[in-house]
Amino acid sequence: MIHSRKLTLANFWVAIGAFAVASGMAFMQSLSRANLDLPFRTASVYYMSVTAHGVLMALVFTTFFIMGFGYVVAERALGRPIVSRRLAWGSWWVALIGTGMAAAVILWGRATVLYTFYPPLQAHPLFYIGAALLVVGSWGWCWVMARTWMTWKKANPGVRTPLPVHGMLATIIVWVLATIGVAAEVLILLIPWSLGIVDTVDPLLARTLFWWFGHPLVYFWVLPAYVIWYTITPRIAGGKLFSDPLARLAFVMLLLLSTPVGFHHQLVDPGVQAGWKLFHTFNTQLILFPSFVTAFTVIASFEIAGRMKGARGLLNWLEELPWGDPAFSSVALAMLMFAVGGFGGAINAAYGMNAMVHNTAWIQGHFHLTVGTAVALTFMGTSYYLMPRLTGRELELSLLARIQPYLWFGGMLLFSIANHLTGLAGMPRRVYDASYGGSEIAQQWVAGTGISAVGGILLFISAACYVAVMLGTGLAGRRIDPEPIEFAEPLQGENGNAPILDRFGLWFIVAAILVIAAYAWPIFEHLRMERFGSPGFAPF
Amino acid sequence: MHVDLYEKIWMYAAGAIIVVFLASMGYTTLGRAMQPPSHVETIDPASVRTDEEFGRPGVTIHEDGSATVVVQAFMFAFLPLEIRVPRGRDVTFRMTSPDVIHGFQIVQTNGNTMVVPGYVSQFTTRFDTPGEYLIVCNEYCGVGHHVMSATLIVEDAPGTAGASAGIESSAATEGDR
Numbered sequence A: 001m002i003h004s005r006k007l008t009l010a011n012f013w014v015a016i017g018a019f020a021v022a023s024g025m026a027f028m029q030s031l032s033r034a035n036l037d038l039p040f041r042t043a044s045v046y047y048m049s050v051t052a053h054g055v056l057m058a059l060v061f062t063t064f065f066i067m068g069f070g071y072v073v074a075e076r077a078l079g080r081p082i083v084s085r086r087l088a089w090g091s092w093w094v095a096l097i098g099t100g101m102a103a104a105v106i107l108w109g110r111a112t113v114l115y116t117f118y119p120p121l122q123a124h125p126l127f128y129i130g131a132a133l134l135v136v137g138s139w140g141w142c143w144v145m146a147r148t149w150m151t152w153k154k155a156n157p158g159v160r161t162p163l164p165v166h167g168m169l170a171t172i173i174v175w176v177l178a179t180i181g182v183a184a185e186v187l188i189l190l191i192p193w194s195l196g197i198v199d200t201v202d203p204l205l206a207r208t209l210f211w212w213f214g215h216p217l218v219y220f221w222v223l224p225a226y227v228i229w230y231t232i233t234p235r236i237a238g239g240k241l242f243s244d245p246l247a248r249l250a251f252v253m254l255l256l257l258s259t260p261v262g263f264h265h266q267l268v269d270p271g272v273q274a275g276w277k278l279f280h281t282f283n284t285q286l287i288l289f290p291s292f293v294t295a296f297t298v299i300a301s302f303e304i305a306g307r308m309k310g311a312r313g314l315l316n317w318l319e320e321l322p323w324g325d326p327a328f329s330s331v332a333l334a335m336l337m338f339a340v341g342g343f344g345g346a347i348n349a350a351y352g353m354n355a356m357v358h359n360t361a362w363i364q365g366h367f368h369l370t371v372g373t374a375v376a377l378t379f380m381g382t383s384y385y386l387m388p389r390l391t392g393r394e395l396e397l398s399l400l401a402r403i404q405p406y407l408w409f410g411g412m413l414l415f416s417i418a419n420h421l422t423g424l425a426g427m428p429r430r431v432y433d434a435s436y437g438g439s440e441i442a443q444q445w446v447a448g449t450g451i452s453a454v455g456g457i458l459l460f461i462s463a464a465c466y467v468a469v470m471l472g473t474g475l476a477g478r479r480i481d482p483e484p485i486e487f488a489e490p491l492q493g494e495n496g497n498a499p500i501l502d503r504f505g506l507w508f509i510v511a512a513i514l515v516i517a518a519y520a521w522p523i524f525e526h527l528r529m530e531r532f533g534s535p536g537f538a539p540f
Numbered sequence B: 001m002h003v004d005l006y007e008k009i010w011m012y013a014a015g016a017i018i019v020v021f022l023a024s025m026g027y028t029t030l031g032r033a034m035q036p037p038s039h040v041e042t043i044d045p046a047s048v049r050t051d052e053e054f055g056r057p058g059v060t061i062h063e064d065g066s067a068t069v070v071v072q073a074f075m076f077a078f079l080p081l082e083i084r085v086p087r088g089r090d091v092t093f094r095m096t097s098p099d100v101i102h103g104f105q106i107v108q109t110n111g112n113t114m115v116v117p118g119y120v121s122q123f124t125t126r127f128d129t130p131g132e133y134l135i136v137c138n139e140y141c142g143v144g145h146h147v148m149s150a151t152l153i154v155e156d157a158p159g160t161a162g163a164s165a166g167i168e169s170s171a172a173t174e175g176d177r
Helices: A005-033 A043-078 A085-107 A125-155 A163-194 A203-231 A244-257 A274-286 A288-308 A326-348 A361-391 A398-424 A446-476 A504-528 B005-031 B045-050
Strands: B058-061 B067-074 B077-079 B082-086 B090-096 B102-106 B112-115 B121-126 B131-136 B149-155
Touching (some): A043 A125, A043 A361, A085 A125, A163 A203, A163 A244, A203 A244, A203 A361, A244 A274, A244 A504, A274 A288, A274 A504, A288 A326, A326 A398, A361 A398, A361 A446, B077 B149
Parallel strands (some): B067 B090
Antiparallel strands (some): B058 B067, B067 B077, B090 B121, B102 B112, B102 B131, B131 B149
């Protein structure tokens, strides 16, 4: 049973609201890039909306959804209410106020710095303060979650931490290590600089601290999606989890490897020595391993589901899966896209090949497969499962819910393929108008931006379906006796093996050592250089 | 810890793929000396416009036929607007920004670097196909980001035949402030 239903729903509703606004922004952008003349289409509105889309989707939608989902997992899997619901509510308020501040200055046009906010582009101070509050709120969530687990552990000595909680604890450790980087950037460098307390900032140091945060941020999104894939989807499919210890192994590996990799986002930066870039590149490629393991384990779990329903042939177990249930189809389609996105990611992080795709449209093609589908579509599908169980209302407009994942998949296929190809053909990302004064080379991108716009239309329809189903369910769904939230049983029964995978204190220390190994020396060397800071610019 | 046989095979295969990825990167890095632009040199962004080198952006052709291209990237243009370099010779690009972060991407080549104020970006490359190339800024730099571009023209240098193309790049000196 879920004790903190209201708290969980409060987090989900903020996530859904952010998603709705950001989807509208995205629709406008994909049409704009195809050079369609829209009312109010100007460069400053475009770049403002790219900022709003990035911040609301990547930071607000994800963080609030993950916080709400974390509370569900903790209470359901540990069978006890979270500790200090007051702190949890306080964290929600702090994160919400921060989000409101940042969103207000973005929409006001005073913070068109994109979600990466690289200085010396300088936003209004409230943008940085708002972002910091969002992170502080999420730290409160981490504290509540960790304390709840510790309290449970004390009351249940010798009992193995349930797998979904294991995955959420890995998420929390990744998040704590990641946010040290962005907290240092925002609190030490950017807030004093935007307030005029200091005159200049070192843009490269800020970039380094941002990507210390920016890559594990990706795993902060992906890990909860993995928790869903491993522990909820196999159950929805009617099967069992193929391997519990390998799921734990994947979580631990991701926890260790997600932070010491940030320089692969800075492969073509000046001022960073090649050796450090290579070291981070190597670490990045190792992250492929836990994702390969996940692909096998989760698909094998689906096969078990198909076989339990009587499938005998080589592949006909696929037909037995509940493709009409959006909570399942969304995850299955999300995983398919993640496989492609994963290989693309290996290319992005490849030391040499990166230069062909760095900051081209390829990149947005890539991360709309990973965060934009693997994570976002999984979260949408999971809301179809959780909302009726949390609100005690039947899913409304369920036909829309059924087609929504397929619309997303189709739209993203068009959007992403088109952007990968135009990116390979050299089209830069984040441009309002890619015609470059009628340049012949730029003409080659026109077909791609057109296809991408069609994809954007489908994605917008899909997003609208999702929001309609959520609002319909929350406001007008028929009252029902909610079914329980259940996690998949492992195939191998009780799994007392590999207890070392549950040693979170140990893994936290190892992960911290890896972060120090990856960053301490390059940052120290950097600080010793003769450096010249930059004043702020607001060319928007 | 029990691991199913098929999954074991899969895990070995995944490990092998990663080893292949790493080995190919190790080979191109160490064997072929392929490095992303990672030049370390700082400069005061306030002095860029009056700097001896960056205040006078342009192309210098050296005696051995190689070229050095000095570029200023600023909101919202590159200087020089048109860059002419010889085909088949080492071309060293050196650039910096007096304002915000920009990108410098020679479209449909692997010439791609960030331009960060306070730092000098530098890379050396060669162009084997003559013709006109589009250079774009690929890092958002403000409301005029999408108009920030330049042209690169690769042309046959006079007296190309017989001249030996040196591996060593340019006479570009470090620390010209």
